[in-house]
Amino acid sequence: MFDCGEGTQRRMVEAHVGFRRSMKIFISHLHGDHLLGLPGLLQTMTLLQREKELEIYGPIGILEFIKAFSSVLGSPGFPLKIYEIKSHGVINDGEEYQVKAVEADHMLPSYSYLLEEKPTPGKFYPEKALELGVPKGPLWRKLQYKQDITLDDGTIVNSENIVGPQRSGIKIAYSGDTKPTIAFIEAACSSNLMIHEATFDNSFKERADENYHSTAEQAAQVAKQANVNELILTHISSRYPDVSQLLIEAKEVFENTIIAEDLMIIEITKEGITVIPQDN
């Protein structure tokens, strides 16, 4: 989860995202609209008897914030690990993915985040394995994970003869609140999806600059320069009841742009993103 504004727990219920699932939370910065869903979320997790550990990452101060409300409301009833990010780099490295932080350019210490799936093993061809005399079983797994093996009769079987090339994972770039930055463009290079804030339209460019935010056009320029596949605009000011102007502005620079909506579900593949239609 990237950022946790007020009401997140309610949205989780609506989106059927369970409170006991494995997850990590990454907070971009300590402004209320990115943060104030945490106290209620942790309380609900406790109430629903979550047992799994939860990790929360954020700028310096996140620990004090969580301690502050816990001292009044009580501490979470499950293991909670809080990591304060001190500089850019890989902040979480797991089996399936890693997360990198990049300094953003906002009013206070802020980070953009990159979620990068680990490469997955290449496609395994069982018929080729059988042809070369490798029986179904643990040896297949070794081959899939790029180990060459030796059969009982001394025959060496090379992984690369049975398994296709490794497949790279999906990469997602999340800006948080920020002015356009070179660091984020570089870190987000060739992402499958960029989620970028677009607080203002271009007529408020000066105001965006003063408030350390981006316009829709600037977000599109960042996406274009980072050579990403798709761009989703979010964090749009409530001054825009109709967001079409921002979409037009962005699409002039970067065609593959959509605007985020509450409860939107998207499928992300190498080929692009697909918005999954919702019943309602």
Next chain:
Amino acid sequence: MFDCGEGTQRRMVEAHVGFRRSMKIFISHLHGDHLLGLPGLLQTMTLLQREKELEIYGPIGILEFIKAFSSVLGSPGFPLKIYEIKSHGVINDGEEYQVKAVEADHMLPSYSYLLEEKPTPGKFYPEKALELGVPKGPLWRKLQYKQDITLDDGTIVNSENIVGPQRSGIKIAYSGDTKPTIAFIEAACSSNLMIHEATFDNSFKERADENYHSTAEQAAQVAKQANVNELILTHISSRYPDVSQLLIEAKEVFENTIIAEDLMIIEITKEGITVIPQDN
């Protein structure tokens, strides 16, 4: 405002309740679902440049809670007065209404609240004033506010000849989270409206007792004993996707019962309450 759960500011926008209006906030107790809307609400008021003072009342600890999140998120940009309630009684006495607190019986220090409108002047009969030779002007106001007056010719005019009897104000009783209590029944006597928690149905009576909550039937008994006009049940456990069972249970004891819904608007008069239909 009585209690301020997570997401209150969003509901205020939906209900067209402005962030700069005169208001006071009364928190029943320091559990997240009654409290966690405050940080975001105060932030949004600051963002929208509220200037009017805001008063917040609650049990001991409310001050520490507001200080705790303000130290991370910044202090409100408008005058904020926080009152910690130490015992029952009148906690706010204004021109138009007063608010009383009554100790509730919950897991931690908790209060029920009574909102009582001040009596309003009786109906003024201008034709009677003119008949008795009182010219339109400041003397009329004196008469309306129960002062007798003397005209230039020495005639004394008694207020009671021109103004009907004083009209009593509306009285609303709000339980907060609590087991049924005698103190609340007494304080809520003859309210025009009682808003009472009904966390459980009667089959969970033991559990309600253990958790310092009420069942729908108990809430109805409280309403009946307090001889109120109308009862609204709220704070119903999420275990009830269908609340009709609770309504049936309550109505068997106290007929004038309805169940609260998000964004419900009701008009309260001496004659009863009316749910105002909403456009959607």
